Amino acid sequence: MNDTIETINCPACGKEMHKIFMQESGSALDVCLDGCGGIFFDGQELKHFDEQAESIEELKQTMEGKTFEKTDETVIRICPVCGNNMVKNSVSVKHEITIDECYNCGAKFFDYGELNKMREQYATEKDRQQDFLSSTYSEIGSKIDALELQNNMNRAKRSKFLKLLDKIFLGR
Ligand SMILES: [Zn+2]
Ligand SMILES: [Zn+2]
Structure with missing residues (x-):
């Protein structure tokens, strides 16, 4: 315009x-x-x-x-x-x-x-971009942390499930 x-x-x-x-x-x-x-x-x-x-x-x-x-x-x-x-x-x-x-x-x-x-x-424009980048990185970083936490929980659930299977099928 x-x-x-x-x-x-x-x-x-x-x-x-x-x-x-x-x-x-x-x-x-x-x-x-x-x-x-x-x-x-x-x-x-x-x-x-x-x-x-x-x-x-x-x-x-x-x-x-x-x-x-x-x-x-x-x-x-x-x-x-x-x-x-x-x-x-x-x-x-x-x-x-x-x-x-x-x-x-x-x-x-x-x-x-x-x-x-x-x-x-x-x-300067460079300072602005750097600030934008660092805040974006920290945002992405905390999302990755949250995801990992979720994966760990899934892993814990899976090992519980595997133990349950062992119990049922192998009687251990
Ligand atoms: Zn307008
Ligand atoms: Zn006015």
């Missing part, structure tokens, strides 16, 4: 969002400067901004010193690009940051402060 060209209204507070041109990625972000301070990313935009090594200078400058309205983050939001309901979704393996995501067009909405929180977690 390409950048939206028309102005859109903020999915959290309904105010018209402002376009902020980002030099490094060459894309324009929609930011709710007159309302809640939320940031809207179309399609694949977010991957240019989710780690610390990527510049969000223009965004920081524009938002600096401003105060923003609080919004109710539990309300279901409607995607301003395609009109579908957005889904609350975790953006980190540690599950502590929840954003709104549109599964239809891939748009993502961050409430004020959430983007910074997410960027603070990882300096």
Whole structure:
């Protein structure tokens, strides 16, 4: 999905969002400067901004010193690009940051402060992948442990069963 060209209204507070041109990625972000301070990313935009090594200078400058309205983050939001309901979704393996995501067009909405929180977690894409990998490995590891436990139990059951057969057929 390409950048939206028309102005859109903020999915959290309904105010018209402002376009902020980002030099490094060459894309324009929609930011709710007159309302809640939320940031809207179309399609694949977010991957240019989710780690610390990527510049969000223009965004920081524009938002600096401003105060923003609080919004109710539990309300279901409607995607301003395609009109579908957005889904609350975790953006980190540690599950502590929840954003709104549109599964239809891939748009993502961050409430004020959430983007910074997410960027603070990882300096680079490599760090992010490593964290993802290590948490996946530990998850798989605990599943394997559980399976082994099950197999051991089956083994114990089988030997009991074999002993029972011995008793019946061999009288031992
Ligand atoms: Zn807003
Ligand atoms: Zn959408």
